Structure formats: C-alpha cells, structure tokens
Amino acid sequence: MAQGPRRTQSAPKGTPDLELEQARVRVALSQPAHKRLKALRIRRLLAIQLDDIAAIDPKPTGPLGKDLIRIWIDLPTERRALIEVRGGERSLARRLLVIAGFPDDVAARVVAIAVAQMVRVQFRAAQRARLAPEEGPSRGPGDPHEDQRFILGGSLTGLWLPTSAPEALVGPELSLTHRRGLTGQTIYGRWLMGSGSERHARWFEVGAALDLRLSVAPAWRARLAARAGGVALGLPEASPVNGSAASPADWTVRAGALLGIEASPQPGTWIGLAVEPGATLRSLDVVDHTGRATELGGFALGVSLSVLASPWLETTAPTPPPETRRRR
Known part of the structure; x- marks a missing residue:
C-alpha cells in the first residue's frame, strides 16, 4: 500500500524546539493469520486507526530504526x-484475543482495533521520553563524589601564633572524612614543627571537624567547617611553668573555623586552599633555658594546601538523557 509523505506532530505548547515525527508501524502475519485476516486488510484498517500518529509500512520486512514499531500477529x-508489539528498545507487549465465531472481516477489525490500542501505548511512551526535559551539565568533573562516603586527605599545613615563640609551625596533616550529601564528619591528625628565638616546638594535634561543602560552580565548591583538637606540645629548650620541669611537654586545646575553596581537576580528586582562624583554649607560661618567660597560646591562624581523593569512588558512566529531535 502506497504511503504519503510522513507528517510530523507539533510539540506541545511550551516546547517550541521539539518536533515529534510519526512512528513507523511494520506488520507481519503468520501464514494462518494471513490466510484468515489478510495482511493487506489489516494494514488498511491500521492506517485508518493510526492515521494521526503512525505511518504503516507496506511490507513486513525492511530496515530497522528508532521510530519503528513492530507488530506480529499469529x-x-x-x-x-x-498480538505482539514492540517499539524500539521498549519491552514486548503481548495480547491474546478470542475471535471464535467472528466472520473473517469482523475478526480482522477486532484485531486491528486491539493492535491500534497497543501501538498508541508504545507511541505515548516514546513521546514522554522525547518531551522529558534534558538534564543539563549540572555536575562538574568532581560532582560524582557528592555522594561518596569516605574521602582521604593530605595537607601541608602552617600555623601562625603571633603572641608565642616560636611564632610559626609547619608540617603535614592527614584526614579521613565521611560525607553524606553536603555535610561531612572529619577526623584529622597533624604534626607541626617550628623554631625561633633559640626555641624549638613540636606540635602534635588530633581532632575532629564538622564540614559543609557548597557547590559554587562546576568543579568548584566552598568549604566551611568547625574544628577542635587536642594538642600535645614538645618544647625541648623550655619547661612549662604550669607543667613539670623535668618533662618539657604539656597539652592544650585548639578550636576554630575553617574557610576554604576547592577545585576538582578530575573526577574523584579535589585540590583545596583553606584558612583556619582560631585560638588555643589553654595558654601555657613557659621558661626557656635562659630563664626568659613567655606565653604559648592565644590566637592561632592556620593555612593549608590539601589534596582530597576517594579511592572507593565508582566512576561509572552516567546514563545519557533521552535523545530529542530539534528543529533545524
């Protein structure tokens, strides 16, 4: 049966860029079905039933395509x-009809009506997929681990204590963060050393933090955190007045905030720069080997350059959004 030019169905109001083509329907009948129902009769009835949404192929065979709906009648x-109907990659739909006692032409009409109903279901499913809004690139290269659970971090950290001696300490830091959505809980440890005014200091700190990370651009995010940790101090050339003169070591507590920015050069990896304003909550009066008394504590400002990575991140390819046809 000759077919006219394929018409297109305009998209619903509000989606001006979408253009939905008619589906193509290809019908094949088994020998018993053809003998009783006649393939030509079935195609003519379907052309009437599906005139608004589909064009009927005149032959039972031909090239495949995304818009093809295949029908098998036995x-x-x-x-x-x-009746078996399949559209594209969608699941197969099957239906059994009782046609006992019907004349051949009536049986053909009953079968054609049932086929038309099944085709419309397949067409509506394809239409919903096409009209679904495309998901834009809302995730940057690092966004897949917004949902990752554990993150390892390594940092180079500096700490400035303007009222203490020595004033500056530098050293490495390791951290483990458990994340869920935007929030995270971190445990960390840092080993800092510094020297100045003939005095050396060793600073070993273990603490915890509550993190909040906010996306500010693709592959960029801001980090806010509240931190607190216990500090074990070693002062080889001095003794804390409020400690033991025989053991030049003591402890203190540091608390503060963390403000930073992080960038993701590739999925699963972040590079961050942060500042940590805070203070030691327990200041120490110390005396060095010359007998000079000073204080260790007070305001403390930290700066860190960090690398974060998740070895447990699964980098699976995202499912692409359904294709849409755009008017050129």
Missing part, C-alpha cells in the same frame, strides 16, 4: 489471535 488456534 493464530495459534482457530479461536485465538496472538
């Missing part, structure tokens, strides 16, 4: 007709 018995 008569496993004289009393029943089996």
Whole structure:
C-alpha cells in the first residue's frame, strides 16, 4: 500500500524546539493469520486507526530504526489471535484475543482495533521520553563524589601564633572524612614543627571537624567547617611553668573555623586552599633555658594546601538523557 509523505506532530505548547515525527508501524502475519485476516486488510484498517500518529509500512520486512514499531500477529488456534508489539528498545507487549465465531472481516477489525490500542501505548511512551526535559551539565568533573562516603586527605599545613615563640609551625596533616550529601564528619591528625628565638616546638594535634561543602560552580565548591583538637606540645629548650620541669611537654586545646575553596581537576580528586582562624583554649607560661618567660597560646591562624581523593569512588558512566529531535 502506497504511503504519503510522513507528517510530523507539533510539540506541545511550551516546547517550541521539539518536533515529534510519526512512528513507523511494520506488520507481519503468520501464514494462518494471513490466510484468515489478510495482511493487506489489516494494514488498511491500521492506517485508518493510526492515521494521526503512525505511518504503516507496506511490507513486513525492511530496515530497522528508532521510530519503528513492530507488530506480529499469529493464530495459534482457530479461536485465538496472538498480538505482539514492540517499539524500539521498549519491552514486548503481548495480547491474546478470542475471535471464535467472528466472520473473517469482523475478526480482522477486532484485531486491528486491539493492535491500534497497543501501538498508541508504545507511541505515548516514546513521546514522554522525547518531551522529558534534558538534564543539563549540572555536575562538574568532581560532582560524582557528592555522594561518596569516605574521602582521604593530605595537607601541608602552617600555623601562625603571633603572641608565642616560636611564632610559626609547619608540617603535614592527614584526614579521613565521611560525607553524606553536603555535610561531612572529619577526623584529622597533624604534626607541626617550628623554631625561633633559640626555641624549638613540636606540635602534635588530633581532632575532629564538622564540614559543609557548597557547590559554587562546576568543579568548584566552598568549604566551611568547625574544628577542635587536642594538642600535645614538645618544647625541648623550655619547661612549662604550669607543667613539670623535668618533662618539657604539656597539652592544650585548639578550636576554630575553617574557610576554604576547592577545585576538582578530575573526577574523584579535589585540590583545596583553606584558612583556619582560631585560638588555643589553654595558654601555657613557659621558661626557656635562659630563664626568659613567655606565653604559648592565644590566637592561632592556620593555612593549608590539601589534596582530597576517594579511592572507593565508582566512576561509572552516567546514563545519557533521552535523545530529542530539534528543529533545524
């Protein structure tokens, strides 16, 4: 049966860039079904039933395509007709019809009506997929681990204590963060050393933090955190007045905030720069080997350059959004 030019169905109001083509329907009949229902009769009835949404192929075979809806009609018995319909990659739809006692032309109409209903279901499914809004690139290269659970971090950290001696300490830091969505809980440890005014200091700190990370651009995010940690101090050339003169070591507590920015050069990896304003909550009066008394504590400003990575991140390819046809 000759077919006219394929028409297009305009997209619903509000989606001006979308253009939905008619589906193509290809019908094949088994020998018993063709003998009773006649393939030509079925195609003519379907052309009437589906005139608004589909064009009927004149032959049972031909090239495949994304818009093709395939139909198979069989008569496993004289009393029943089996209809199978599949559109694209969607699941197969099957239906059994009782056509016992119907004349051949009436049976053909009943089968054609049932086929048309099944085709419309397949077409509506394809239409919903096409009209679904495309998901834009809302995730940057690092965004896949917004949902990752554990993150390892390594940092080079500096700490400035303007009222203490020595004033500056530098050293490495390791951290482990458990994340869920935007928030995270971190445990960390840092080993800092510094020297100045003939005095050396060793600073070993272990603490915890509550983090909040906010996306500010693709592959960029801001980091806010509240931190607190216990500090074990070693002062080889001095003794804390409020400690033991025989053991030049003591402890203190540091608390503060963390403000930073992080960038993701590739999925699963972040590079961050942060400042940590805070203070030691327990200041120490110390005396060095010359007998000079000073204080260790007070305001403390930290700066860190960090690398964060998740070895447990699964880098699976995202499912692409459904294709849409755009008017050129």
